[in-house]
Amino acid sequence: MSELASEFEAMVREEHQQMRGVLRELADAFWWRVPEYFPSILRRVAAITGPHFRCEEEVLYPALEKVGGIQPVTELLANHNQLKSSAERLAELAKKEVWSDEEVGVGIELIHGLLQHVNDCDGLVAMVERLPDETVRNILDAHKRFNKASLDLLRWAQEVKKLPIPAAN
Ligand SMILES: [Fe+2]
Numbered sequence: 001m002s003e004l005a006s007e008f009e010a011m012v013r014e015e016h017q018q019m020r021g022v023l024r025e026l027a028d029a030f031w032w033r034v035p036e037y038f039p040s041i042l043r044r045v046a047a048i049t050g051p052h053f054r055c056e057e058e059v060l061y062p063a064l065e066k067v068g069g070i071q072p073v074t075e076l077l078a079n080h081n082q083l084k085s086s087a088e089r090l091a092e093l094a095k096k097e098v099w100s101d102e103e104v105g106v107g108i109e110l111i112h113g114l115l116q117h118v119n120d121c122d123g124l125v126a127m128v129e130r131l132p133d134e135t136v137r138n139i140l141d142a143h144k145r146f147n148k149a150s151l152d153l154l155r156w157a158q159e160v161k162k163l164p165i166p167a168a169n
Pocket of ligand 1: 052118
């Protein structure tokens with residue numbers, strides 16, 4: 001694997017680790033029924049996932065689709081769309097002062113869906129080694145730009161995202 005591809009893969013895996021960490025904190029907040037901790041953790045989830053999803057959708061997925069061997073980009077975007085709905089649902093739950101048993105169950109299930117996506121994404125990122133160095137360089141540059149813009153997940157989805165989003169299955 002080229003140095004650039006290794007750099008990109010290591011960086012994305014590190015972001016995935018951060019995501020797993022904050023998602024586990026969110027699950028703990030449900031488990032221990034401490035809604036007061038929830039909004040600040042959720043803000044961190046949104047802050048980390050915003051630039052990350054943006055990089056995947058705007059540059060990584062299209063580049064990988066060109067070299068083949070991944071699910072169609074439309075399917076990957078549909079997955080992201082579903083995750084965005086999960087984040088919105090979690091943001092709704094974050095406004096509550098008390099959760100019912102049902103809400104705790106729903107919340108934990110939503111978080112498991114997000115964790116599953118992070119695991120799937122680790123596999124996808126390994127395919128970056130198939131890309132030419134120039135493409136990986138462009139992806140790394142875009143990643144830097146998106147981090148600098150630091151739009152959280154919901155703001156990016158509402159204000160910037162221009163790609164048509166297929167309905168989630
Ligand atoms: Fe990812």
